[in-house]
Amino acid sequence: MIDFLAENFLFIAEGIVTTLQITLLSFTLGLVLGSLLLALGLSPLGFLSRLYIEPVRGTPLLVQILVIYFGLPSLGVKLDAFTSAVLALSLNSAAYQAEIFRSAVKGIPDSQILSAEALGFSYLQTLRHVILPQALRISIPALVNEFVTVLKESSLASVIGIVELTRRGEYVAARTYRAFEAYLIVALVYFVVCYLFSHSSRRLEKRLRIPGYAGA
Numbered sequence: 500m501i502d503f504l505a506e507n508f509l510f511i512a513e514g515i516v517t518t519l520q521i522t523l524l525s526f527t528l529g530l531v532l533g534s535l536l537l538a539l540g541l542s543p544l545g546f547l548s549r550l551y552i553e554p555v556r557g558t559p560l561l562v563q564i565l566v567i568y569f570g571l572p573s574l575g576v577k578l579d580a581f582t583s584a585v586l587a588l589s590l591n592s593a594a595y596q597a598e599i600f601r602s603a604v605k606g607i608p609d610s611q612i613l614s615a616e617a618l619g620f621s622y623l624q625t626l627r628h629v630i631l632p633q634a635l636r637i638s639i640p641a642l643v644n645e646f647v648t649v650l651k652e653s654s655l656a657s658v659i660g661i662v663e664l665t666r667r668g669e670y671v672a673a674r675t676y677r678a679f680e681a682y683l684i685v686a687l688v689y690f691v692v693c694y695l696f697s698h699s700s701r702r703l704e705k706r707l708r709i710p711g712y713a714g715a
Contacts (some may be wrong), residue, residue, distance in 0.1 A: 503680050507671045511684045514664035515692060521581070521663065522650040525588035529649070530642075532589065533596030537634070538626055540601060548597065555594035561655050563587045568659045584656035592649050599641045603634040643700035647693045654689075664688060 540548035555563070568583035578586065607630060615625040657666040668685035672678040 500680065503675070503677060504684070507675070507681065508684055511664065511667045511671055511681065512688050514662065514667035515688055517661065517663040518650065518653050519692075521584055521588065521653045521656055521661070522646070524585045525592055525653070526646050526649050528585070528589035529592030529596050529645075532593035533600060534631065536593060536597035537600040537604070537631075540597065541604070541626065541630070542622070552594045552597055555591055556598075560587065560591050560652055561658065563591055564655055564659060580656070580659045580661050583659060584653070584661055588649055588653060588656075591652075592645060595645055595648075596642065599638050599645060600634050602641075603637040604630055606637055607633050640700055640704050643696060643703075647696050650693060650696070651689060 536548045536551065539545065564584060564587040567578065567587045568580060571578060571583075611629055611633075612625060615629045620628065653663060654665040656663055657669065660666075662670075665685055668681045671684075672681035675681065
């Protein structure tokens with residue numbers, strides 16, 4: 500076991516670089532789209548955001564990845580594996596982040612929004628200066644949880660051939676016929692990285708004195 504770890508740990512662990520690239524891109528794009536969905540949801544056309552959020556949350560992420568990577572080419576849209584994975588994860592995360600923001604907005608007193616209107620703020624000004632800053636602050640714990648979720652779900656990118664952490668574990672398992680040890684390393688690396696992010700979130704939450712927030 501020790502020899503196996505010495506020979507293969509570094510090769511597998513290096514896959515975390517690609518995993519983090521996918522995660523950071525997907526989460527950031529999801530954050531932008533989720534904010535737009537929140538803005539749409541708070542407008543008179545809020546039903547349009549539900550038309551997006553409900554189907555995305557109601558279908559498996561793996562299926563979404565397969566639809567984008569294998570299905571879009573039949574419509575004349577061909578994307579490489581990395582772009583397909585990031586796009587699928589971004590669109591999926593956006594739906595969940597929009598719900599996180601929506602729940603956070605509910606925690607903002609109506610009096611603040613009414614005060615902004617009384618001061619002559621437009622809808623967009625109220626959204627930008629009153630709603631979003633507070634919603635983002637309240638949402639930090641849940642957003643970090645969502646980031647960790649995206650990081651773990653990025654393992655699904657291996658099914659379309661992206662050589663990230665899980666895929667490297669598959670290579671080692673196939674080469675050595677020691678699947679238990681190989682995937683144990685994969686699980687260990689995921690655990691360590693996720694724990695570090697979760698621990699940082701708790702410290703940040705304590706520093707900002709944000710009350711516990713369960714998310715959407």
